[in-house]
Amino acid sequence: MSEPLLACEDIVKVFPGVRALDQVGLRLQAGTVHALLGENGAGKSTLIKVLTGVHAPDGGRLRWQGDEVHLRSPLEAGRLGIGVVHQERNVIPGFSVAENITLQQPPARRGLISPAAMIGPARDCLQELGLDLDPRLPVRELSVAQQQLVEIAKALHTDSRVLLLDEPTASLSPGEAERLFEVIRRLTARGTCVVFVSHKLEEVFALCDTVTVLRDGRSVLESAPLSEHTHDDIVSLMVGRAHAATAFTPRTVDASGPAALSLTGIATAAGHEDVSFDVATGEIVGLYGLVGAGRSELVKAVLGLDRVHSGEVRVHGEPASISSPRQALHRYGIGYLTENRKEEGVFLDQPITRNIAVTVWRKLAGALGQVSSKREQAVAQDLVDRLGIRLARLGQNAGELSGGNQQKVSLAKWLATDTRLLIVDEPTVGVDVRTKHAFHELLWELARDGMPIVLISSDLGEMVTLADRVVVMAGHRVRGQVANDHDYERMSQRIIRLIHDRPAPEAAVEKGRMTP
Amino acid sequence: MRTAAVAPDAGTEEPQTPPRTSDRLPFWVNQRLGLLVLTIGLALLFGALRPAFFDARLVLFPLLRDISTLTVVALAQMVVLSVGHMNLAVGRMAAFGALFAGFGYDRLGLPLPLGLLLCLAAGAAIGALTGWIIARTGVGSFVVTLAMDFALLGLVSLAYSALTENAAFTSTPAGLDELRAYSLADICVGPVCGSPAIPQIAQFTVLALIALGFLYSCTRIGRELLLTGANPAAAELSGIPTKRRVVTAHALSGLLAALAGFMAAAGTGTFRASIGDDFMLPSFLGAVLGGTLLTGGVVSVVGALLGTSLVAVIRKGLDLLGVGLESLNIYLGCVLLLALSADRVRNVLSYRKVVRST
Ligand SMILES: Nc1ncnc2c1ncn2[C@@H]1O[C@H](COP(=O)(O)OP(=O)(O)OP(=O)(O)O)[C@@H](O)[C@H]1O
Ligand SMILES: [Mg+2]
Numbered sequence: 111m112s113e114p115l116l117a118c119e120d121i122v123k124v125f126p127g128v129r130a131l132d133q134v135g136l137r138l139q140a141g142t143v144h145a146l147l148g149e150n151g152a153g154k155s156t157l158i159k160v161l162t163g164v165h166a167p168d169g170g171r172l173r174w175q176g177d178e179v180h181l182r183s184p185l186e187a188g189r190l191g192i193g194v195v196h197q198e199r200n201v202i203p204g205f206s207v208a209e210n211i212t213l214q215q216p217p218a219r220r221g222l223i224s225p226a227a228m229i230g231p232a233r234d235c236l237q238e239l240g241l242d243l244d245p246r247l248p249v250r251e252l253s254v255a256q257q258q259l260v261e262i263a264k265a266l267h268t269d270s271r272v273l274l275l276d277e278p279t280a281s282l283s284p285g286e287a288e289r290l291f292e293v294i295r296r297l298t299a300r301g302t303c304v305v306f307v308s309h310k311l312e313e314v315f316a317l318c319d320t321v322t323v324l325r326d327g328r329s330v331l332e333s334a335p336l337s338e339h340t341h342d343d344i345v346s347l348m349v350g351r352a353h354a355a356t357a358f359t360p361r362t363v364d365a366s367g368p369a370a371l372s373l374t375g376i377a378t379a380a381g382h383e384d385v386s387f388d389v390a391t392g393e394i395v396g397l398y399g400l401v402g403a404g405r406s407e408l409v410k411a412v413l414g415l416d417r418v419h420s421g422e423v424r425v426h427g428e429p430a431s432i433s434s435p436r437q438a439l440h441r442y443g444i445g446y447l448t449e450n451r452k453e454e455g456v457f458l459d460q461p462i463t464r465n466i467a468v469t470v471w472r473k474l475a476g477a478l479g480q481v482s483s484k485r486e487q488a489v490a491q492d493l494v495d496r497l498g499i500r501l502a503r504l505g506q507n508a509g510e511l512s513g514g515n516q517q518k519v520s521l522a523k524w525l526a527t528d529t530r531l532l533i534v535d536e537p538t539v540g541v542d543v544r545t546k547h548a549f550h551e552l553l554w555e556l557a558r559d560g561m562p563i564v565l566i567s568s569d570l571g572e573m574v575t576l577a578d579r580v581v582v583m584a585g586h587r588v589r590g591q592v593a594n595d596h597d598y599e600r601m602s603q604r605i606i607r608l609i610h611d612r613p614a615p616e617a618a619v620e621k622g623r624m625t626p
Numbered sequence: 627m628r629t630a631a632v633a634p635d636a637g638t639e640e641p642q643t644p645p646r647t648s649d650r651l652p653f654w655v656n657q658r659l660g661l662l663v664l665t666i667g668l669a670l671l672f673g674a675l676r677p678a679f680f681d682a683r684l685v686l687f688p689l690l691r692d693i694s695t696l697t698v699v700a701l702a703q704m705v706v707l708s709v710g711h712m713n714l715a716v717g718r719m720a721a722f723g724a725l726f727a728g729f730g731y732d733r734l735g736l737p738l739p740l741g742l743l744l745c746l747a748a749g750a751a752i753g754a755l756t757g758w759i760i761a762r763t764g765v766g767s768f769v770v771t772l773a774m775d776f777a778l779l780g781l782v783s784l785a786y787s788a789l790t791e792n793a794a795f796t797s798t799p800a801g802l803d804e805l806r807a808y809s810l811a812d813i814c815v816g817p818v819c820g821s822p823a824i825p826q827i828a829q830f831t832v833l834a835l836i837a838l839g840f841l842y843s844c845t846r847i848g849r850e851l852l853l854t855g856a857n858p859a860a861a862e863l864s865g866i867p868t869k870r871r872v873v874t875a876h877a878l879s880g881l882l883a884a885l886a887g888f889m890a891a892a893g894t895g896t897f898r899a900s901i902g903d904d905f906m907l908p909s910f911l912g913a914v915l916g917g918t919l920l921t922g923g924v925v926s927v928v929g930a931l932l933g934t935s936l937v938a939v940i941r942k943g944l945d946l947l948g949v950g951l952e953s954l955n956i957y958l959g960c961v962l963l964l965a966l967s968a969d970r971v972r973n974v975l976s977y978r979k980v981v982r983s984t
Contacts, residue, residue: 168981415862434867435865436865440865446863448863454857454863455860456857456860457853457856457857457861457923458856458857459923459924460856460923464852468849468864471849474846479846479847481845481849523864
């Protein structure tokens, strides 16, 4: 085998309380796509941060084309030719798309940065990803998926020999992901090595050549050809034992009483027109649409974060006018798990206990408003156990957890309180196979116990697994509803047709309002 | 009484220097302990160089009186820092509160406690108004409190020149002179009397420390203040009334500033417009040295006391050593820099130690 482009041997990285990496090895060959797999908290992001000079390793060696190197900073890694897209967004919100993309190598003339010269290269990078965006827009105004793509464009701009992508597809829709894969294939054809981290194994098998599997900070499979392994092999390696997805116990939707949530003819300041659908007790209603369809915006408007011009919201039969998320929670029992974990979901610099117990302080508080930390911890511990959150201590800051575990923490706060209607926005973005299944089971069981759930997801598989009904949105309108028959192929065809507004021949598709 | 988790240094996503984790690190990393040791050490050093430093009546009493007042000032700043805001008008709010107390004593003939209450109410009201403007308009606290500072500057001096002859209320109620001059030596239980070094006015500081300690470590509102500071968007979505908390924080800050204004006025015996002129920098210094983060979400109540004490001890000591004002400030700057870097060094060392044992 030829000399690897970048190799690491026996890498050790220790954080207080965890050995995040324990003698991990990795060999990256030019012109290949290398999958880096593992459960939440296995150490994938940590390895990537070691490879890019963010973390200094506590042991082991890095070799660049055979020569040992010490990376002291991300800048040095960048100079060597290592590009990276981190798991968490690192865009500068106030800067324009072009400025963000060209941040590392801004086009300068005689020491002065020229904004006009940025537009061209930025547009090229965006075009390569099939993203039709004005490079002059500030990044703040973009959706999560668009920001993700901007960040990938930023990595493309640096023209790296090794490109590390930490869960690049987490918040992308399948179409956008496919565009990205084409770009990756083009890059590898030019001799770049791409490291690809993802929890979506279908993507991994479609794209990657070699694979490294991490488990609890150790490499259990090191730089092996992917074709020699089956899907189940890989899952067992990640989980440490055979993993079998159990079937869900059937559940029924209680349509007798008034709908738990009923929207009629909603129009909002964000541009929604005539949005109507119902959610019955114990029902999971999926909101599906392409990025930019306005699903999260709709939910935020209903929660009082944006203006609802007209139309009626009813919660459990009563007309409701919700002015803030606080009122939604305390008066109507509506919990909203946001898609934007880092900015709106968790308090990164605060202890996990507080992150979870924030919704129940009102209930725990005594006469003087004092909250017993023991009871607070009991609440948190209970949820940590129930959701299997991996942590060193409850008092640890949430920002020290791996991405998937942070996601669980942000769900946990809604389960801590007596939520009577749950709205979950992209709940399993960046969550590993096993946890994803556990999440699905959890949502399913919640619905079985009568919890009405609105599920917003760009993962069609997730929709087909969980939803009873899928409301399809495009361009801030409801395009129609599809009753779920849990058959992926049929469902995806119907939904795609609805999105592109071609009435399907099947009778199961009804346009507009449908009561369950 | 460190009430929030110790925060990582800068961006949380890629900690170049890993986050400190409070309860696993050894005790000597504790920033408060470091401050305490440093303060006591310096006091001993000054005492050794100039034995007069330990003169209870002439040195320690005024020193502790200063510390008492400035600690309340630091607490007033800390409260707004906890929601990620700042209050540039602390000094002027102190003057505003003192104006009401002086007016109450001079014109209304109020007894001591009622005048104090009036002063606190005025401070809380002006703070609440500031908070309300910030919450309502969404304009940053820096700008709003700066504007408030100017507005109050004019208002307070106008009020004094309209209401008094020589720009000060001088008639004081019964008890104020005692409050200024008495120490614990004037309180005796049988034959045992307290120390003459500790001024009675420190009772307000102790009360404020206890109340804020309770607020931040035990209550819902305290936690909500911290979370509002840590991440306002997430706090809003988690059902915390963030706007109300912003108003709470500023009202509380105004109240504490007014209390400090009252204490300063009681210390000099006159209620005048210049009270609180030199409050702004010490308010940040005390709070930040104590471990309160400028970005919000992390406060330390005891730290505000210790940070203020350190600065006051250095000032007093250098003063006694006969260092001129200019060089005093240079020394002060050096010592503060040293105190902060010592903190950093301790953290790195202890972090390495914990990591080795993992
Ligand atoms: N800065 C840090 N301080 C302390 N512990 C950390 C820090 N960063 C990561 N860890 C710990 O290291 C372990 C590995 O985390 P890492 O983020 O690499 O996981 P991951 O494989 O990327 O998971 P995910 O799929 O959820 O993104 C976890 O146990 C995590 O809690
Ligand atoms: Mg990760």
